[in-house]
Amino acid sequence: DGGITQSPKYLFRKEGQNVTLSCEQNLNHDAMYWYRQDPGQGLRLIYYSQIVNDFQKGDIAEGYSVSREKKESFPLTVTSAQKNPTAFYLCASSIVLGETQYFGPGTRLLVL
Amino acid sequence: AQTVTQSQPEMSVQEAETVTLSCTYDTSENNYYLFWYKQPPSRQMILVIRQEAYKQQNATENRFSVNFQKAAKSFSLKISDSQLGDTAMYFCAFMSSNTGNQFYFGTGTSLTVIP
Numbered sequence: 001d002g003g004i005t006q007s008p009k010y011l012f013r014k015e016g017q018n019v020t021l022s023c024e025q026n027l028n029h030d031a032m033y034w035y036r037q038d039p040g041q042g043l044r045l046i047y048y049s050q051i052v053n054d055f056q057k058g059d060i061a062e063g064y065s066v067s068r069e070k071k072e073s074f075p076l077t078v079t080s081a082q083k084n085p086t087a088f089y090l091c092a093s094s095i096v097l098g099e100t101q102y103f104g105p106g107t108r109l110l111v112l
Numbered sequence: 113a114q115t116v117t118q119s120q121p122e123m124s125v126q127e128a129e130t131v132t133l134s135c136t137y138d139t140s141e142n143n144y145y146l147f148w149y150k151q152p153p154s155r156q157m158i159l160v161i162r163q164e165a166y167k168q169q170n171a172t173e174n175r176f177s178v179n180f181q182k183a184a185k186s187f188s189l190k191i192s193d194s195q196l197g198d199t200a201m202y203f204c205a206f207m208s209s210n211t212g213n214q215f216y217f218g219t220g221t222s223l224t225v226i227p
Binding site for chain 1: 147149154155156157158159162203205207209214216217218219220
């Protein structure tokens with residue numbers, strides 16, 4: 001089955017800790033994206049990657065970092081600099097930049 | 113900057129009835145795409161329907177259809193023969209053809225289908 005997987009489903013972060021959210025796709029898509037969703041709000045773009053070894057900041061990149069070493073993988077690290085990390089995080093991919101985006105099941109991050 | 117407005121935070125519809133969700137957007141661009149995504153309680157975002165701005169014909173996917181009014185910058189979603197599985201949050205989204213790196217999402221409409 002082709003699709004996008006995100007893990008873990010739930011993640012807990014302690015104060016001052018960095019945590020990494022996984023996103024993998026086997027759709028052979030070039031472009032990948034990370035969004036944050038807060039209650040009562042739409043999705044906001046954190047980072048996106050057009051192609052391997054390339055990524056760009058979105059609207060709310062502060063406190064986050066990404067890497068794109070493989071086409072299939074686009075992990076997101078929530079650093080200790082992100083002061084309000086509690087949210088639902090969605091990963092998406094598209095064939096190329098500018099095409100329809102397809103989403104993974106999401107990861108809920110909670111702060112202890 | 114592009115903005116997407118969904119003015120109905122919550123709606124309900126009787127099973128088998130028809131409901132229309134509203135969406136308006138603001139842009140100065142001429143070439144763009146519009147989308148409706150569904151987010152059920154599982155939280156996974158699912159593409160419902162897509163409309164290219166250059167197409168005059170309204171997009172249709174089974175029970176889902178849109179009313180795209182380009183001049184009015186309006187993009188409503190009609191769900192016919194509503195089913196219990198249609199209960200979800202529905203998000204309208206805009207994407208520029210020129211800067212296709214970003215979707216702009218509305219704040220969503222929570223739809224409940226009543227048996």
